[in-house]
Amino acid sequence: MxxxxxxxxxxxxxLLLKEKLCDWRDGPSPVWRSTWPVFERFIERHKEMQPVYRELAANGVTDIKLWNLLEQFIFSGAFSKEESHAELRADYDELVALNDSISEASTKLAEMIERRSEIINQSGHFHCDWTYSLSDLIDEAGSGNAHYDGFLRDELQPLKQYDLKYWPGIADILHVIGLEHVEIEFADQSTAAIINARRPSKTDYFRALFDHISDLKTGDWYSLPRNFKMTDNSLATVCNVALNFPADDLVDADFVKRTRHRLKEQGLTAGW
Known part of the structure; x- marks a missing residue:
């Protein structure tokens, strides 16, 4: 009973879904546009979701806990689509290229500055009026930054008594930037898996969802219990609604169970 x-x-x-959609879509400052269609799917397919909500309530997931979990359902559905993953991979590839370009450009700029100084010092016929001092560069760059003006500027002023021989050269700093090896780190395991995957799949959604659920399992009053777990049936329903799968392409509890085992074998540590 x-x-x-x-x-x-x-x-x-x-009620929570309708209120939050109204806030995010129809409020004075609309946000998270890509989530709106996911909200609408959960509202339109509410009948399918009713057993899930009753299961959650039986496990104490109501009120703020319920909304925090619903929010993860929404975000996972909005950002776990094939086109979202393609954009994620494109951003990653661009980051890799930018890191390489910044390194090359920094080294090239350092060499140009060094060559400029060499010509001026050897010639004796030319002079270029540029900022030599690192402290002056910092001061100029920080101009208009309220945090710099209010806290650091006065602290750095006494350092201006030291002439150039005490400061690293601008070219030397650029050489360090050029030699720096910048590692791109992933915010979570699901992002890493998506970037390294050969092709998008339904499993990508569950990677993201499990990561999001795991982040909520803190045991705090507003979050999920540390031992929280959803049934495979409920997880399948959430996936079908969030991704709007047609009747002939639905996932079922067996698919979810196989996916969980496969992700565990792949080293995904997120709890479910």
Whole structure:
């Protein structure tokens, strides 16, 4: 027999979804445009989601805990589509290229500055009026930055008593930037898996969802219990609704179970 909390859970979830969609889409400052269609799918397919909400309520996931979990359903659905992953991979490739270009450009600029100084020092016929001092460069770059003006500027002024021989040269700093090996780190395991995957798949959604659920399992009053777990049936329903799969392409509990085992074998440590 269902408790009153379980009976009322679907209505509470529907109300939360409608209120948050109104805030995000129709408020004075609309946000997260890509999530709006996912909200609408959960609202339109509410009947399919009702058993999920009752299951969550039976496990104490109501009110703020329910919304925090719904939010992860929404975000996973919005950003786990094939086109989103293609954009993610494109951003990663651009970051790799930018790191290489910055390194090359820094080294080239350092060599140009050194050559300029060499010509001026050897010739004796020319002079270029540029900023030599690192402290002056910092001061100029920080101009207009309220944090710099309010906290650091006065602290750095006494250092201006030291002449150029005490400071690293601008070219030397650029050489360091050019030699620096910048590693691109992934925010979570699901991002790393998506970047390294040969092709997009339904598994990508579950990687992201499991990571998001794991982040919520802190045991705090507003979050999920550390031992929180959803059934495979409920996970399948959430996936089908979030990604709007057609009737002939739905995932089921067996698919979710196989996916969980496969991800564990691949080293995904997120809990479910």
């Amino acid at each position: 269902q408790s009153d909390v379980e009976t009322e859970a679907p209505d509470q979830a529907l």
